Amino acid sequence: MRNALRLRNAALCLLLIGWMLPTPAMAQDRAVRLAGVIAEERIAPLMAALAARLPGADLSYVRLSSAQIAADAKRAHAPFDIALFSSPDIAVSVANEGYAAGDEPTGIAADAQWRHEVFGFWSDPAVMVLRRDAFPDRMPRTRIELVRALEQNNGRFSRRVGIVNIGIDDVSYLLASQDSIRTSLYWRLMRAFGAASARIYDTTDDLLAAFRAGEVDVLYNVPLSALSAGGTMPQGVQIAVPQDYVLAVPWTVLMPKGAANLRGARIVLHALHSPEIKPALAATGFSYPADFTAFDSLQRIELGPELLVFRDTIKRTKFLDIWFQMVVN
Structure with a gap:
């Protein structure tokens, strides 16, 4: 009898210990893993705000390239459970192949999501960054004015124009392809960059570092978020919003079907679209300056299968060949 009682008590103790210790499923439910292309130090304010929305959650972040994501x-x-894409065409491609989980968060405009699988949370305008000393007569306000300034002053702008390699940087490639179907001036502008022996950088961060170091005077199609996150520009610099049109790239989020914690991912998704998260988004670089007046000319790149056209291997190869012929050769 005593032995049976001891065995029953031991079994009860083991059961209680099992309740008290976290099971793998419980630990998995608490872990919410984010991936994105943003540097860890830049995304820190947003991660802190998201952690406040998920008390008790084990929130983590890893920086990866768009291709790796x-x-x-x-x-x-x-x-990872949810990913932040700076290249919406890549996010649409993943969803189009059937690898994205769906959701229907309220408060998201119809043009800011695709199939309830790819969700935009901010539109990133592409702007020009110009050093005023390089334009003593008149600061360019449109693409045609920039083209004419470069064509008429080849010597002044030799090696003073900076652009990002569209064969390496996904956002720069998207902007270039979208420019090419919106204006016949695009290839003329690229030819002017080539005539000026433009300096080509691998990333936007490299481009901005070169500009701050005084190596170049003219930058084209720079995402506003990169400028906002990069700190104050030197004196005598103007962020020029093209008056003809401004391309705006949607930053998107996507939840993979193979995520371990879709519940936690959906909480993050809803949080990213809540009014309370806007200060943290602004601290991460997702905000418009007080004097930003481009909304009349803002052309948002819409989410949808149209973005896959320039991701076709043959079309991409031909586009890059023409670009390098214009800019390099």
Whole structure:
């Protein structure tokens, strides 16, 4: 009898210990893993705000390239639960292949989501950054004015124009392809960059560092978020919003079907679209300056299968060939 009682008590103790210790499923439910292309120090304010919305959650972030995020999102067991894309065409491509989980968060405009699988949370305008000393007569306000300034002053702008390599940077490639279908001036502008022996950089961060160091005077199609996150510009610099039109790239989020914690991912998704998160988004670089007046000319790049046209391998190769012929050769 005593032995039976001891065995029953031992079994009860083991059961209680099992209740008290976190099971793998419980630990998994608390872990919410984010991936994105943003540097860890830049995204820190947003991560802190999201952590406040998920008390008790184990929130983590990993910085990856867009290509790595896309590849990992297609795995049966994705290594993250929600991803932030700066390149909406890549996000649409992942969803189009059937690897995105769906949701219907309220408060999201119809043109800021696609199939309830890819969700835009901010439109990133592409602007020009110009050094005033380089334009003593008149600061360019449109693409045609920039083209004419470059064509008429080849010597002054030799090696003083900076652009990002569209064969490396996904956002720059998207902006270039969208420019090419919106204005016949695009290739003339690229030819002017080539005539000025433009300096080509691998990333926007490299481009802005070169500008701050005084290596270049003219930057074209720079995402406003990169400028906002990069700190104060030197004296004598103007952020020029093209008056003909301003391309705006949607930053998007996507939840892979293979995510371990879709519940936590959906909480993050809803939080990103809540009014309370706007200060943290602004601290991460997602905000418009008080004097930003481009809304009349703002052309938002819409989410949808049209973005896949320039992701076709043959079309992309031909486009890059023409670009390098214009800019490099």
